[in-house]
Amino acid sequence: MDPQAMKASVRRFYDDLWNKFDVSVADDILSPDVVFRGTMKDGHHDLAGFKDYVHEIEAGFPDFHQRIDEQWVDGDTCIARMYWSGTHRGDYRGHPATGRSVAYPGMAVFRFADGLITEVWAVGDTHGLWSVIT
Numbered sequence: 001m002d003p004q005a006m007k008a009s010v011r012r013f014y015d016d017l018w019n020k021f022d023v024s025v026a027d028d029i030l031s032p033d034v035v036f037r038g039t040m041k042d043g044h045h046d047l048a049g050f051k052d053y054v055h056e057i058e059a060g061f062p063d064f065h066q067r068i069d070e071q072w073v074d075g076d077t078c079i080a081r082m083y084w085s086g087t088h089r090g091d092y093r094g095h096p097a098t099g100r101s102v103a104y105p106g107m108a109v110f111r112f113a114d115g116l117i118t119e120v121w122a123v124g125d126t127h128g129l130w131s132v133i134t
Helices: 003-018 023-029 047-060 127-133
Strands: 029-040 041-044 065-074 077-087 102-115 118-124
Touching: 003 023, 003 065, 003 102, 003 118, 023 029, 023 047, 029 047, 077 118, 077 127, 102 127
Parallel strands: 029 118
Antiparallel strands: 029 041, 065 077, 077 102, 102 118
């Protein structure tokens, strides 16, 4: 896959899917058996599990925003240096809303096959997040 197309898919993953909470985008850019491991959740191995995770984040942090600061491509892999932010406005894993803001840096690794994202491993420095909601 063309490196620019890979970067565009990753941008769509964040700009359209996550930042707008439009899970229908997942059907266009993710493999049906995508393996997803997010910073705040154990892995999922299908689109339905991934979409549930997106909705869980949206419920707890309705203004959650994911910003890409840099991207690199090597073979079938695209890496993004990220910055995540949001406000704890809803229940999140049994923790009632605090109204407090959180922001943290991280990285995400995307693997591609046949034009689709087949694996995502996002890792963020969430120490600040947990101190805000607990």
